Amino acid sequence: MxxxxxxxxxxxxxxxxxxxxxxxxxxxxxxxxxxxxxxxxxxxxxxxxxxxxxxxxxxxxxxxxxxxxxxxxxxxxxxxxxxxxxxxxxxxxxxxxxxxxxxxxxxxxxxxxxxxxxxxxxxxxxxxxxxxxENAEPWVPDFLSEMLEDSGNGGHDHHNHDHDNGGQKDDPHNHNGHNHSEHNHEGHEDHNSETGHNHDHEHNHEGDHEGGGHDHGDMDFMSMVAMTKDLPRPKDGLPMNRSDVHFGPFHPGLPGGLSVFMELDGDTVIEANIENDLTARSLDDLMLLEAKQLPDTLARFNPLMPESYRLLARKALLNASDDKSTTTFSSAELIQLESERIGSHLNWLATFAKTLGNEWLHQESARWHAAHRSEDMAPEKLLAFLEQIRTMPYLKTKLSVGGLIPDKLLHHLSGPAAKATGKLEDARSSNEQYLSLDWAPITNTENNAWGRLLMRLEEIEQSLELINKARRQESKTNDLSFSGSGERTAKLESPRGTLSLHITVENGKVTRVQIETPSKPLAALVPTLTEEEELSDALVQIASLDISPWEIELKGAGGE
Structure with missing residues (x-):
């Protein structure tokens, strides 16, 4: 301290x-x-x-x-x-x-x-x-002063409030009231009980006064038809003011670090896209690493799935061996992966409940996630909790509307979002250790947010069963010792879908890395799933995909 x-x-x-x-x-x-x-x-x-x-x-x-x-x-x-x-x-x-x-x-x-x-x-x-x-000072760094100047030059002086902060005016930025083109909705409480989001839109009112020549002194009357004649029309034909908004990157109803840019027509989404530049990172830091250092280094690229990335790198390096036993998972590694899958799905469920505005579901999901992390969990009680979610009729009704992923976009997808549409693809299908435990991929045919929720609940149940079976077996984890040269590839089924790693090693050092992640194609679905949706429903659809911001923009070193 x-x-x-x-x-x-x-x-x-x-x-x-x-x-x-x-x-x-x-x-x-x-x-x-x-x-x-x-x-x-x-x-x-x-x-x-x-x-x-x-x-x-x-x-x-x-x-x-x-x-x-x-x-x-x-x-x-x-x-x-x-x-x-x-x-x-x-x-x-x-x-x-x-x-x-x-x-x-x-x-x-x-x-x-x-x-x-x-x-x-x-x-x-x-x-x-x-x-x-008495030594306290205001903190107004240059970058905030520049942001204040930019917002001031943009007009709307009535939104540039000062913070009082107990009688001190050292916090001059009211970013909650800025023009939406500059504003990040980091976590505003909602007056809409379904979403938990406050979206006080600052609209462009130019169209309200164009061509009208309002003369309030003479009390001239202008019809609504004339006032709205120049405003753009969405599909429903109703003229509304357009506004640009940002949700994130610290929004409580979205994954931490994820930011979404939207163009709204009233409260209807015209277009939405994930912002990649906020979490963009370079793979160049992996260059010339000793091969044996790659697993632990790669594990730090995704703070919520370190074991998946660590084991992916291990398998890529071990694939150089002629010993086929090294290419499968040991029981200990399988338990690590499936335990991470359970934790990831419960963590996602806690965030998703915030998006839905269901505080009970949020608190219970967070409680079960903590119990799982502390290994102080009664599986039968967790299963009862999952069944309780399935029997919430209003939840099924809300999540079954919209959210359809078109067939033409399915070929890029993997993980729960793909399996909810009936797609059987799963990287575990070629793993001997999983097959020896009578594992088989599970799917459903609910191509919507409800189906994606059900898939994760079913995967939690399946992972609990796999862990129980794997604990009855003994298998040795192979030591990682590699000093040769060549190209290596490995695939692994992470909680969000298939991870793929391709590396080149020369004289025991990494010289090229290429990673394909499941979150990048998931992020590409956002414009399709949100178009013409009400804002609250659009946020639910985005959250249902479980996009990891740490996976959508990895650059350099042969990466995407």
């Missing part, structure tokens, strides 16, 4: 007895805004209950929790979120030493299982003892 006072997190002033009393009271209510998302926080959570609150947006929080290394684009968004948190506020880094666009952290800890339990006492001490400081 850093011993210096909170330079940018404290309020300006001396700590009086009244302020000390207020600080002690507020320190009991820790409200965290997690970056890049609550799904990352859940991954490292083993406790059934957190002794803090997870905020839906920065304005409700007193803690910004930054987890893991991030791209510069994500760090910039984190900097904006930090500025939106009213003081006193605590900046916590779990993992990174320093990031651009953010000040030095007030609390710094390692990113490991149960890290939040280590961080909470330090956060509480900060809020209790350092809520006010």
């Amino acid at each position: 850093t011993e210096s006072v909170m330079k940018y997190g404290a309020r300006k002033g001396r700590m009086s007895w009244l302020r000390r009393w207020i600080a002690r009271a507020s320190a009991k209510n820790i409200c965290i805004f997690p970056v890049p998302g609550a799904d990352i926080l859940r991954y490292y959570q083993k406790n059934m209950q957190l002794n803090c609150t997870i905020a839906a947006n920065p304005r409700e929080a007193n803690v910004l929790l930054v987890m893991g290394e991030m791209t510069e684009a994500l760090a910039l968004n984190a900097g904006v979120a930090y500025q939106q948190i009213p003081r006193p506020r605590v900046l916590v880094f779990a993992g990174p030493v320093q990031l651009p666009y953010l000040p030095e952290p007030d609390v710094q800890i390692s990113l490991s299982n149960g890290f939040i339990d280590e961080a909470l006492p330090q956060i509480r001490q900060r809020l209790k003892n350092q809520a006010w400081s």
Whole structure:
């Protein structure tokens, strides 16, 4: 823990007895805004209950929790979120030493299982003892000043509010009120009970006044036909104002790090696309690695599926051997993969429930995910929970409408989204270890969000059965020792679909890497599944795909 006072997190002033009393009271209510998302926080959570609150947006929080290394684009968004948190506020880094666009952290800890339990006492001490400081300063870095200037030049002065922050006007950016072309919906509470999203659209009102010549002094009347004659018409023929919006990259109803750009006609989606540049990373860091270092290095590319990526790299290297026993999975590796599949699906379910606005389902899914991570789970009770979800009639009704994936787009897909349409493709089909356990791919014919939900529930059940069978077997995990040259390929069925890795190794060092991920074709479905959908329904369809932002843009070194 850093011993210096909170330079940018404290309020300006001396700590009086009244302020000390207020600080002690507020320190009991820790409200965290997690970056890049609550799904990352859940991954490292083993406790059934957190002794803090997870905020839906920065304005409700007193803690910004930054987890893991991030791209510069994500760090910039984190900097904006930090500025939106009213003081006193605590900046916590779990993992990174320093990031651009953010000040030095007030609390710094390692990113490991149960890290939040280590961080909470330090956060509480900060809020209790350092809520006010005479050394406090406003934090207005250059990039935020430039953003303020840009938004000011764009007009709409009535939306450029100052933050009060306890009598201080050091937070001049109201990004929740910016023009949607500049605004990230990171987690606004909704007045729509189905979605949990607040979308206060700032419309372009130019068409409202064109050609009208309103003379309110003479009280001239203009008909609605004349007022809307120049506005664009969607398929329903109703003229509406168009607006551009961004959801993410820290939206509670979407995977952490995922950002969606939408063009809206009223509350109807005209076009939606995933923004790739926020999480774009280069594979060049893998170049000239010792081959044996590749598995652990590649595992860090996806913070929610490290075991899948680690085992994928191991299999690619072991495929060089003539010993066919090395190309299958050991029982221990199979258990790792299937356990990760269960955890991934439960974590997705917690996020998906937020999108649906079902707090009970969110809390229960998060609780079961923590139980699974702590290995303190009664499988029969988990199965009962899954069955309870299947028997929720309103959920089936809501998710069965729309979300149809066209046949012409199916050939690129794998994983639950593909299997929900009846597609049998699964990389485990050629693995001897799975086949020896009487495994077979499962499918259904519900080509919609409900079918994708059912597929994940069925895969959780199947994974529980596979783990139980694999534990009765003994198999040795092969040591990884490779110093030769050549090209290697491996495929693996991850929770989202088929992962494929192609590498070139020369004299024991990696010289080329190409990765094909399931999330890239899933992201390509977004325009089709959201077109002409109401905003709340469009967000549900996007969330139902389970797109990993860490998989959609891997560049360089022969990567896509």
